[in-house]
Amino acid sequence: MTPRHLILSGFSGIASGMGRDELILDLEKLSGNAKTITIVAPNGTGKTTILDNMHPYRIMPSRATANSPGSFSFYDHLSRSEARKELHWEHKGHQYQSILLFKVTDKTKKQDAFLHIKKGESWEPYVMPDGTVSDGKTDTYDRCIESILGSPETFFTSVFSAQTKRPLSSYSNGEIKSLMADLLGLEKIRELGAKAADVCKKLKSRLEELRPDNAKAESLKLQLDAVTQTLNAHRASHVQLVESGAQLVSQVEKMQIELATARARQDSEQEKVQRRAMILERIDVEKNRFAKELAIFHEDMNSVRQKIRNLNESLVKVTADTEKSLAAFNSSLVAAEKIISRKEEMMTAKVTLAELDTLDAVLMQNLNSVQLEIESYHKDMVQIETLISQKIGIEREGKVLVEQRESYRKRASLISEVPCNGTSFPATCPLLKDAMLAKESMPLAEKAVVDHRIEWEKVNKQIIVLKAQTADNPCEAKKKEIETQLESTRRRIRELQSVTALEASLHAAEKTISSVKEQITHQKMMGDSQTAMLKESIEKEVAEEQKLLSRQDSGTHASQQAIASLEQELATIPFYAGIDEVKKAENELEQAAKVSREHSVKISELEAVIAELETSSVRIATESQILESSLNKIHRIEEEIPYWILLSKAFGNDGIVALSIDDAGPTLACIVNDLLLKCYGPRFTVSIQTQMQTAKGEMKEGFDILVHDADRNEAKSITVMSGGQKVWINETLTRAIALYIAYNSGNEYKTLFSDEADGPLDPERKKQFMSMKKRVLEIGNYDREYFVTQTPDLWNEADVIINLDELNHVE
Numbered sequence: 001m002t003p004r005h006l007i008l009s010g011f012s013g014i015a016s017g018m019g020r021d022e023l024i025l026d027l028e029k030l031s032g033n034a035k036t037i038t039i040v041a042p043n044g045t046g047k048t049t050i051l052d053n054m055h056p057y058r059i060m061p062s063r064a065t066a067n068s069p070g071s072f073s074f075y076d077h078l079s080r081s082e083a084r085k086e087l088h089w090e091h092k093g094h095q096y097q098s099i100l101l102f103k104v105t106d107k108t109k110k111q112d113a114f115l116h117i118k119k120g121e122s123w124e125p126y127v128m129p130d131g132t133v134s135d136g137k138t139d140t141y142d143r144c145i146e147s148i149l150g151s152p153e154t155f156f157t158s159v160f161s162a163q164t165k166r167p168l169s170s171y172s173n174g175e176i177k178s179l180m181a182d183l184l185g186l187e188k189i190r191e192l193g194a195k196a197a198d199v200c201k202k203l204k205s206r207l208e209e210l211r212p213d214n215a216k217a218e219s220l221k222l223q224l225d226a227v228t229q230t231l232n233a234h235r236a237s238h239v240q241l242v243e244s245g246a247q248l249v250s251q252v253e254k255m256q257i258e259l260a261t262a263r264a265r266q267d268s269e270q271e272k273v274q275r276r277a278m279i280l281e282r283i284d285v286e287k288n289r290f291a292k293e294l295a296i297f298h299e300d301m302n303s304v305r306q307k308i309r310n311l312n313e314s315l316v317k318v319t320a321d322t323e324k325s326l327a328a329f330n331s332s333l334v335a336a337e338k339i340i341s342r343k344e345e346m347m348t349a350k351v352t353l354a355e356l357d358t359l360d361a362v363l364m365q366n367l368n369s370v371q372l373e374i375e376s377y378h379k380d381m382v383q384i385e386t387l388i389s390q391k392i393g394i395e396r397e398g399k400v401l402v403e404q405r406e407s408y409r410k411r412a413s414l415i416s417e418v419p420c421n422g423t424s425f426p427a428t429c430p431l432l433k434d435a436m437l438a439k440e441s442m443p444l445a446e447k448a449v450v451d452h453r454i455e456w457e458k459v460n461k462q463i464i465v466l467k468a469q470t471a472d473n474p475c476e477a478k479k480k481e482i483e484t485q486l487e488s489t490r491r492r493i494r495e496l497q498s499v500t501a502l503e504a505s506l507h508a509a510e511k512t513i514s515s516v517k518e519q520i521t522h523q524k525m526m527g528d529s530q531t532a533m534l535k536e537s538i539e540k541e542v543a544e545e546q547k548l549l550s551r552q553d554s555g556t557h558a559s560q561q562a563i564a565s566l567e568q569e570l571a572t573i574p575f576y577a578g579i580d581e582v583k584k585a586e587n588e589l590e591q592a593a594k595v596s597r598e599h600s601v602k603i604s605e606l607e608a609v610i611a612e613l614e615t616s617s618v619r620i621a622t623e624s625q626i627l628e629s630s631l632n633k634i635h636r637i638e639e640e641i642p643y644w645i646l647l648s649k650a651f652g653n654d655g656i657v658a659l660s661i662d663d664a665g666p667t668l669a670c671i672v673n674d675l676l677l678k679c680y681g682p683r684f685t686v687s688i689q690t691q692m693q694t695a696k697g698e699m700k701e702g703f704d705i706l707v708h709d710a711d712r713n714e715a716k717s718i719t720v721m722s723g724g725q726k727v728w729i730n731e732t733l734t735r736a737i738a739l740y741i742a743y744n745s746g747n748e749y750k751t752l753f754s755d756e757a758d759g760p761l762d763p764e765r766k767k768q769f770m771s772m773k774k775r776v777l778e779i780g781n782y783d784r785e786y787f788v789t790q791t792p793d794l795w796n797e798a799d800v801i802i803n804l805d806e807l808n809h810v811e
Contacts, residue, residue: 001055001056001089001090001091001149001155001159001749001750001751002089002090002091002750002751002783002784003027003054003055003087003088003089003751003786004027004028004088004089004090004095005024005025005026005027005028005086005087005088006023006024006025006027006050006053006054006086006087006088007022007023007024007025007084007085007086007087008022008023008049008050008053008084008085009021009022009023009083009084009085010022010078010079010080010082010083010084010102011023011046011049011053011077011078011079011083011085012077012078012079013046013048013049013050013077014046014049014050014079015079015080016044016046016079017041017044017045017046017049017804018045018046018804018808019808020808021079021080023046023050025050025802027054030800030802031784031786031800032800034784034798034799034800035774035777035783035784035785035799036770036773036774036777036784036785036787036797036798036799036800037784037785037786037787037798037799037800037801037802038786038787038788038789038794038795038798038800038801038802039051039786039787039788039802039804040795040801040802040803040804040805041803041804041805042805043790045804045805046804047755047788047804048062048163048755048788049077050804051753051755051786051788052162052755053085053087054087054753054786055087055089055155055160055753056087056089056096056098056115056145056149057069057142057145057149057152057155057156058072058074058100058113058138058141058142058145059071059072059152059156060072060074060077061156061160061162061164061165062162062163062164062165062755063076063077063164067152067153067155067156067157068152068153069138069142069152074100074102074111075102075104075109078102078104081103081104081105082101082102082103082104083101083102084099084100084101084102085098085099085100086098086099086100090750091148091149091750092748094117094118095117095118096115096116096117096118096126096148097114097115097116097117097118097123098113098114098115098141098145099112099113099114099115099116100112100113100114101113101114111138112136112137112138113134113136113137113138113140113141113142114134114136114141115134115141115144115145116134126144126148128143128144128147129147132144149749155749157734157737158734158737158738158749159738159749159751159752159753160752160753160754161731161734161752161753161754161755161757162755163755163756165757189651192647192651193647193648193649193650193651194648196644196647196648196651197644197648199644200641200644200645200648203637203640203641203644204641206633206637223616223620227613227616227617227620228617230613231610231613231614231617234606234609234610234613235610237606238603238606238607238610241599241602241603241606242603244599245596245599245600245603248592248595248596248599249596251592251596252589252592252593252596255585255588255589255592256589258585259582259585259586259589276570279566279569279570280570282566283563283566283567283570286559286562286563286566287563289559290555290556290559293552293555293559294552294556297548297551297552297555300548301545301548301549304541304544304545304548305545307541308538308541308542308545311534311537311538311541312538314534315531315534315535315538318527318530318531318534319527319531321527322523322524322526322527325523326520326523326524329516329519329520329523330516330520332512332516333512333513333516333517333520335509336508336509336510336512336513336516337509337513339505339509340509340510340513342499345499346499346500349496349499349500350500352496353493353496353497353500356489356492356493356496357493359489360486360489360490360493363482363485363486363489364486366482367479367482367483367486370475370478370479370482371479373475374475374476374479377470377475380466380469380470381470383466384463384466384467384470387459387462387463387466388463390459391456391459391460391463394452394455394456394459395456397452398449398452398453398456401445401448401449401452402449404445405442405445405446405448405449407438408438408439408441408442408445409438409442411434411435411438412435412436412438412439412442413435414431414432414434414435415432415435415436415439666688667740668688668736668737668740669686669687669688671736671739671740672686672732672733672736673685673686675732675735675736675772675775675776676729676732678771678775682710683709683710683711684707684708684709684710684729685707685708685710686705686706686707686708686729686733687705687706687708688704688705688706689704689705689706704717704719705717705729705733707721707729731754731757731769731772732772735752735772735773735776735780738752738776738780738782739776739779739780748781749782750782750783750784751782751783751784751785751786752773752776752777752782752784752785752786752787753785753786753787754773754785754786754787754788755787755788756788756789756790757769757787758770758789758791758794763791763793766789766791766793766794767793767794767797769794770794770797773785773787
């Protein structure tokens with residue numbers, strides 16, 4: 001893939017970096033036949049934006065989180081509501097035109113993507129081998145691009161080194177396998193594995209769908225067994241019911257004959273029967289009349305007794321209320337008499353309280369006097385502390401002055417010892433000059449020491465005087481004694497005040513005694529009056545109760561005599577037993593007919609149940625036959641699934657793909673080592689590990705790049721190498737992958753891209769890095785490489801420099 005012409009319109013990287021809404025780059029004209037082309041400009045000009053768009057995929061790889069269109073949004077990098085990217089590019093002798101159109105409104109975001117191929121002098125929509133036409137939809141466009149250039153993961157891993165590109169050392173085992181499968185053209189094998197896994201998934205899904213049929217078939221079998229067993233039992237019961245039903249019908253017919261015979265005998269004794277019936281009817285009337293009178297009696301008796309109960313309850317309540325009121329009055333009377341009994345105590349307390357108030361005032365005066373003495377004592381103590389601090393300061397200063405005086409004395413003693421004394425050089429001798437100055441300062445220093453000693457003695461004398469004045473001060477003890485007396489006096493005052501406070505209640509207590517005595521007399525009169533009235537009413541109701549009892553006794557006696565007379569008359573009429581015989585025959589016939597009918601109902605119900613069970617048996621048998629085919633399918637699917645699981649593993653990442661990657665590892669490592677040797681020297685070589693040893697010593701599928709350092713005679717994973725070395729090895733790996741594709745794949749990319757990949761390298765390695773670029777172009781038969789670098793020394797190594805500042809200025 002070789003870019004020929006690029007137009008970017010409405011991209012924020014161009015607008016902010018170059019101050020323009022649209023950029024047109026004729027890459028074919030700017031590049032010519034150059035092999036290495038570098039894009040140069042200050043940071044923030046838009047170099048990465050340009051390089052990120054020099055390919056037809058719908059992604060800016062330096063801004064994307066992954067190498068797929070779904071991980072990136074152009075809308076975050078647009079400077080206006082309508083934007084456009086147009087790229088003319090060439091691949092395998094065909095010229096293509098990619099056009100991406102973006103439109104953003106407040107409510108919607110729209111993106112159209114078109115791919116055209118040049119046929120003759122005109123552009124036509126690209127048509128995939130399967131007939132898919134590029135129609136402006138983004139998913140169709142992505143499929144068209146991948147059908148020409150392959151997956152974006154392979155393109156951006158091998159030939160496009162983006163600024164934020166993930167190093168191969170950070171790829172997981174699964175990601176490496178997917179990438180290597182794409183590089184080795186194993187995608188069709190992986191597709192077969194995916195299809196096999198999909199078939200397996202669908203078979204398992206179908207199996208889960210059919211599982212309920214299996215359970216249902218087992219359930220139907222159990223149901224059929226239960227229905228058959230119940231049906232056989234019901235059929236046996238039906239035979240027994242039919243036989244016993246015939247016996248019941250015969251018994252009913254026999255009882256009908258017996259009833260007819262009994263009725264014939266009854267007709268001949270009809271007159272006696274009627275007379276007995278009339279007497280029995282009169283007896284019933286008399287009993288009913290007596291029952292009604294008895295009910296009225298009970299109703300009246302209940303009413304009277306309820307009145308008596310209510311009157312007794314009222315009597316109890318009046319008595320209780322009277323006693324309660326009298327108790328309350330007596331309580332008030334006792335309280336008032338108690339207050340009056342303390343009258344003499346109140347008078348005595350009043351006198352004592354006046355004496356205690358005088359004592360309280362005297363104690364307070366003494367306490368204030370002692371407090372003034374305490375405050376004077378505290379002032380003297382503060383003054384003593386101040387004088388002590390002053391004394392310490394004087395001592396410190398005096399010590400300094402003594403040391404200063406001794407210093408002057410020692411320096412002055414040098415006058416007789418200096419050799420230049422008495423010569424013509426004393427004015428110019430610093431030592432002698434200093435000794436003379438010290439001698440002149442001696443009197444002042446001596447005077448200062450004497451003054452400080454006098455001041456110290458004065459302060460020390462003041463301290464001694466004040467300490468003598470404050471020694472053995474009794475003020476605190478005296479204050480505590482007065483406070484104790486004051487507290488005791490005031491406690492006694494409070495006690496007497498509570499007694500004298502009762503004086504105001506004396507008059508009220510005297511009035512209360514008179515009033516309460518009158519209320520007690522009145523309450524007793526009212527209670528006696530209400531009690532007499534209630535007792536009189538109770539006696540009246542008790543008399544009424546006795547009248548009702550007497551009347552009922554006479555009515556009961558009359559009714560009993562009337563019934564006894566009728567029963568005597570009934571006894572004179574011979575009893576005809578045939579009446580009971582007819583009734584008995586009727587009852588027995590009715591009971592037998594009822595049993596026969598119930599028996600017939602049971603037979604009918606059982607026949608209905610048998611019919612329903614027979615229908616259920618047929619239905620269950622039919623459903624079981626239908627489910628038989630589902631059971632056969634379950635068996636066939638269970639046999640088929642293991643084969644498809646084996647196929648999915650064989651064609652998956654851990655099968656043929658893993659074996660092919662193992663086979664390709666040495667070839668890829670050989671290309672890497674050849675580049676390292678020719679561009680960086682013999683120090684580093686790499687080996688690609690596709691089998692990893694577990695903690696148990698077993699081998700498992702994995703991926704790691706082991707770097708051998710000849711200078712240090714050590715080997716370590718690329719993941720633990722230094723930043724610069726890691727970049728160096730990773731970029732070599734990337735270019736080796738590109739070369740591997742050029743050697744082994746039909747998908748040849750003629751152009752390489754890299755964005756500031758040399759950043760962490762030192763100056764010497766940067767030059768070697770440039771040599772590697774040229775070597776890769778040479779042995780991989782690539783047309784050119786576009787790269788961005790911030791290293792001026794590498795600009796001069798490029799065949800062509802595209803300076804965006806100059807280009808912007810010229811345009």
